[in-house]
Amino acid sequence: MPNTISIDDFPPSVRERLERIPGGETLVIVDNERPVAEIRTVPKPRTPESLAAIFESLPHLTPEEAEAFGRDIEESRRWLDQLPIRDPWQD
DSSP: OOOOOOGGGSOHHHHHHHHTOOTTOEEEEEETTEEEEEEEOOOOOOOHHHHHHHHHHSOOOOHHHHHHHHHHHHHHHHHHHHSOOOOGGGO
């Protein structure tokens, strides 16, 4: 578990800087121009609604592409079924 400190215990200037960090960016703390720490924003948890929006934004397969994809999956399964079963612990 990382060390934690309340934002109320930070000096006001640091708190102000933290509030301005855009999501996904990092604040690098330096001492004599040498990086000593990084502070990142904590990602917001994904909700089912946000996941649905992500899936909806993905490109959709055409019916022909979906059919070809299904054939590729079936061909891969047949190919894998022909491989000998090997115990990786017995090498």
